[in-house]
Amino acid sequence: MASIINRSLTIVSNGLSSFSHTATNNNNNIMTLDFNSTGDDNPLRIFVSAKKDINDLFIKAEKFVKNVDQFYRSYDESMFEQNNINFIENSIEKISGIRDVLARNNMKVAFFGRTSNGKSTVINAILQNKILPAGIGHTTNCFLQVEGTDETEPYIVLEDQRHNIESVKHLANALNTESLGDSTLVKVYWPKSKCSILHDDVVLVDSPGTDVTANLDKWIDLYCLDADVFVLVSNAESTLMQTEKNFFIKVKEKLSKPNIFILNNRWDASAHELDSLDLVRKQHLKRDKDFLVNDMGVLDENNAQNHVFFVSAIEVLRARLELEEGKQINISNYAHGFESRFREFIDFEKKFEQCLSKSAVQTKFGQHTLEVIKMTDDFNQFLMEISTKTIDVRNEKRNQIKIMKERVQKIKQQFQIFTNEVKLQICNLVKQVEQKVSTALNDEIRRLSTLVNDFDRPFNTDEISLNLYKKELHTHVEQGLGSNLKSRLSSALSCNVEATQRQMIDGVKRFISEMNFDQLLLNQVSSQQDFKLIYRINCESLCSDFQEDLEFRFSYGFFQLVRVLTGAGGGGGGSSNGMNGSKNEMDKSNLSLSQKPSNSLSHNQSLIRTTTDHLDLLDKLASSRSTIIVLAVGGSLIRVIGWHVIAITSAIYVLLYVYERFSWTTRAKENAFKKQYVAHATKKLRLIIDLTSANCSHQVQQELSSTFARLNRMVDQFVEQMQKEIQKLEQEVQLLNHQEQMIAVLKNEVRTLTSELQNFSEKYL
Structure with a gap:
């Protein structure tokens, strides 16, 4: 658009008229109009700059939210409530969706009007080229969306299929017997290098006439809800029709305050009625303003006049094509007042560009900016709450560590x-x-x-x-x-x-x-x-070394008597079981042997047999001595006491022997065995x-x-x-310290992001 504004218009004149603010050369009859405007004043650049800034901000916002999500996943989930988790997940999804929308966002201008009012011609004049089909009668049979491409050759896209640019004149022309439906959209991609306005993310949408179908609601839902500016192209040779009014009234039902410009096209016809020119202009202006102010309620009385223009799109297109070809414009080939109509078309372009850029920035970025600012405020509050919880939990864990260590x-x-x-x-x-x-x-x-x-x-x-x-x-x-x-x-x-x-x-x-x-x-x-x-x-x-002695021994035998008389046994009397002093001596010998350590039972038995042999030898010796003693004593007793006493004594002695011998039964042997066993076991047990x-x-x-x-x-x-729990708590405290540092970083990020969003809002919104 800047190239259009900066363009110098050179006109060859026959001396019939001249532009009031041009430099006139009477000799050559050549007049030049220079519309002074620099590229820096191009209002469309504001949208481009704002789009770049808002995209950069949303990249930062998306990175920040992902950092928060990563922090949440590494954090103790018990610290988060379910609404916090939902908030983070919804924020990621929302920012991702907004970024996708921002990447596709552009400034959209939709042209509407009755059939044959010149909508396609107006778009061609703005684009300085015959891109869209135009002609007498009902020409455009579908929606045509013109946008820029970085490719060098133009092309069209219909239902995701690419076609040659020449196909648009055939497909979109209502005169074609195979014309498309009135709600079909054909996208026309024109090289940005051939049209400067397309450099600035501008999309122009041409439409069929509002009087050819009753399916206006579908049009609005498909192609109007995201439009930033509407251009109503009316026919200056007639008045504003009710069908055109009804369409925009329906638009207002879905868009609270649409930006509408009215172009009274074909105003070159007024050159044939110069006498009533001002009256007709005032009549059109009054009706147009009344529509914008009263019927639509989108403008006040003062601003409404700046949205109504009287132009001739076919003249502007013709002049620009001649300039594009390097030709000079001959005013005699144009109707009277051409220079005024051309200037008004340029004025329309300037004003609609300003409105388009401002409206697009507001509609495309304003609500998204406010949403993210509110989101950052919520994140800031959320981080403050998490920081407080983190400090409380960390202090609690430190106290637990202290208590557990103590x-x-x-x-x-x-x-x-x-x-x-x-x-x-x-x-x-x-x-x-x-x-x-x-x-x-x-x-x-x-x-x-x-x-x-x-x-x-x-x-x-x-x-x-x-x-x-x-x-x-x-x-x-x-x-x-x-x-x-x-x-x-x-x-x-x-x-x-x-x-x-x-x-x-x-x-x-x-x-x-x-x-x-x-x-x-x-x-x-x-x-x-x-x-x-x-x-x-x-x-x-x-008691393995216990050896019993169950042989009969007379209590008053010769051995015992000899022992008593000779003192060999240390005295001794018989016992009822018939055991004598020899037995006692043997028991003592056996006990003494049993108290000494022995290698085996056989060794003990050999010792016992040796002791028995010694006792038998002693008995023999005692027997020989006792015989001599008995003979000596017997002879003395016979002389002293007589044979009777000796016989009686001998009989008693024999009776005692017989008694003891017959008393030595199995029972007596068992009793003697048990007494021997008790004596032996007692010593062993002690x-x-x-x-x-x-x-x-x-x-x-x-x-x-x-x-x-x-x-x-x-x-x-x-x-x-x-101790393991203490170690675990200490690790958790270290983690909480790290998380507190992460929270501080995130809080700093959200403050920076909020500040940048506010700066963006102050700069553009």
Whole structure:
């Protein structure tokens, strides 16, 4: 458009007339009109500049919103409410949609009017080329949209198919039998290099006549809602028709205040009626102003006159084509008043360009700018709320870290004290158990004869039966001692152990109060089996060296009497079971041998056989001596007391022998066996009292130590878990610090963006 305004119009005159503000050369009859305007004054450049600025701002806005979205995705989502999330997602979608609209936005001018009023000619005059089909009658049968292209050759697009530019004269001409429908849109792409107005994102839309169809609502919905300026091209040879008025009234129903210019075209016809020229002009002007002010209500009385023009588009197009071809314009070839009509057309172009640019900036960018400004205000408030929450959460987590660290330190200190207490408690209980087991075992050993006498099994002296009898007696004594000890000790000791374990658990509960560890403690108690002491008394092994002596020995035999008389046995009297001093000596020998460590039973038996051989030899010696002594004493007694006394005494002696010999039954042998066994087992059991009590105390110590070790591990796990939570909280605090820095950056971005949007609004809106 700037090239149109800056163009110098050179006119060749025959001396009939001249332009009032041109320089006149009377010699050559050449007159030049120079419309002084620079490219910098082109109002269309404002829209182009505003479009570039608003696109840059929306790129920044989109980047900012994506940064907020990225920040939200890396943030703790619990900090965000659902409406915040929806707000971010909707903002991304809205800005993306606005950017798409802005990329396609241009300044759109829609030309409407009745058939054959010259709409296509007006557009061709503005474009300085015969681009659109024009002629007499109904010519344009569809909507034609002219816009610029960076290509060097023009072309058209119909239903997404590209065609040669020459096709438009055929497709869009109503005279063609295969004409398109009146609502069809044909896009005409004209090289920007051939038309300066198309450089500035201007789109011109030509339309069929408003009097050829009743489908006006569809036209408005398809092609008018995004138009920035409407140009009503009327025929100056007639008046403004109701069909034209009705169309724009419908437009106003959907667009509150459309920008409308009225071109009274074909005003060159007024050159034939110069007498009534002013009256006709006033009549048209009055009716046009009345339509704009009263019928449409889009302008006031003063501004309405600046939107009404009287022109001849065919003259302007003809003159510009001649200038484009480098020709000089001969005024005689134009109707009277051409220069005035041409100047008014130029004035129309200037004013509609100003209105177009201002309207386009307002309609295309104004609402979007306000939306984004409001959006940035919402984001600023949103970031302030998130910043406050972040600080609160960070302070809360720091306080949790402090409390947990103090608690861990306190647990470690108190648990060390508790550990010492438990060790002392276990030590005391172990000593008590050792003492109780020792006392109980001593008591049971003293009552061992009762336990052995309770053993009731058939007794035979043959070797196989006797070995079986001894084995069963070992088992009986072992089970009896174990049962008696359990009845006396196990219940009380188990209660003591369980009570101590319960005290341990209750003590640990002071350190562990969390729900999961409380449950673990309950599982720990429920999983433990009842503690039972095991008394390891292996009588069979302990009394493996026991050897019984079941041979009959007369209590008043010669050996015993000789021992009494000679003092060899240290005195001695017989027992009812017939065992003499020799037996006692053998028992002592056996006991002394049993107290010494032996390698095997056979070794002990060889020692016993050696001792028996020595005793037999002694008996033989004693027998020889006793014979001599008896003979000597007998001779003396016979002389002293007589044969009668000796006979009676001998008879009594024989009777005693016979009595004892017949009393040596299996039962007597069993009793003698049990007495020997009790004596032997008593000595053996007394040797293991300390070992057994120590073993029992060790079991208690092991049980309690194991329980405390498990509890100790639980405390360690609890402390470890707390330390992990502390570490996790510290990491979260670091993340919150980083997020606070990100929020500060985003707040700075939104302030900068808001400032730039406000500057844009002040500059353009």
